[in-house]
Amino acid sequence: MSVITKNDGAVAVTGASGYIGSRIVEDLLNKGYDVHACVRDVSNGKKVDHLIELGKTAPDSSLELFEGDLFEKGSYDKAFFDCVAVIHAGATVGFNRETPQEVYDGCFTENEHVVESIKKSGSVKRFVFTSSFAAVAHPRPEGYVFDEKDWCGDNVEAYKGAWTEENISKNRDIAYAMAKANTEKMIYKIAESDGNFEAISINPLHVVGPLMTENHNQFFSWQFFVWQLLQGNNFGVLDGKQLRGDRMLWNLVDVRDVAKAHVLAAESKNATNGSRYILSATDTSGEMFTWQLQTKLQELFPEIKEIGGEGMKNGKPEKSTYDSPRSYCLKAINELGLSTYSIEDTLKQTGESYRRMGLL
């Protein structure tokens, strides 16, 4: 039996217009839930038209748009009223638009506002927070396999690591990771003392998969970098400018699987307050160094002459890449009953969605 069912009330989704949020809305509607989709501006067609379309094609459910801003207290009172669950996939995490301290503080302010509206609702039983794998990862030897027991900030003694609270104001990555981790801890504590709802987190890694609108092609997102590769660019370079290093271990998860896991976490009896679920590769097939991803994309898109990648010499990478992060979404599969897309389907559908939008 499910903790929540479609007959208990609507499910509210923050960040409903976003890449992950839109897929959560789609999954909920497909399962027959009424959805309160929270967006910042209901009149912005570029961000909401695809949601309205989803609502029209769902036979057994309804979609209602609500306006809300995460920085405004009380902004979600109306949207959460009478809802049985809240899935909080919205976040103000634009690339390099905020200082590290603003990234850190913003995450708490946003979540405090969301939690206040949940408490006022009196009806919400489950709060699913989109955290990040960043709240899990920390320096470890190559090949270490991370799981849900890991927290960023662990193991600082052994590695004289940078993942400490003192470094939050100096580094955006640390600010983001510590914000997500400490927000998780905060919401579990609040939920426990409140007693009326349980808080559960989803910790996605490198999310790719089909985009629903051009607005999902956010600068510096993982899907954006796959698009760069498909256009023959080495992924760290845009318009001749180096954005980031080309070499990395990609640990890929499909946006549709990330969405499904959010909904299953709201429903599942196996999840309880404080449960967290990493959404990463299903197995090693979803873990690829950049040159391996390049080879896979070439296989899937033989008609594209040149796929971007990393520096190669005699068929081998010029430089070696640190073998991390390794992690698998086994807990979500085993506890939540998640079934996942193959990496081939994920990558093919990502490229095809860019093609449909005329961007490839």
Ligand SMILES: NC(=O)c1ccc[n+]([C@@H]2O[C@H](COP(=O)([O-])OP(=O)(O)OC[C@H]3O[C@@H](n4cnc5c(N)ncnc54)[C@H](OP(=O)(O)O)[C@@H]3O)[C@@H](O)[C@H]2O)c1
């Ligand atoms: N994508 C990944 O690889 C990945 C990996 C790990 C974790 N995550 C986490 O997943 C969540 C969603 O990410 P995403 O990839 O779906 O990003 P996204 O496409 O940029 O979506 C972000 C959403 O947040 C909304 N938002 C921004 N500022 C807001 C504000 N002040 N008030 C209310 N809503 C606001 C946006 O609404 P507008 O449409 O109005 O701008 C948008 O719907 C984030 O918490 C992110 O940290 C993502």
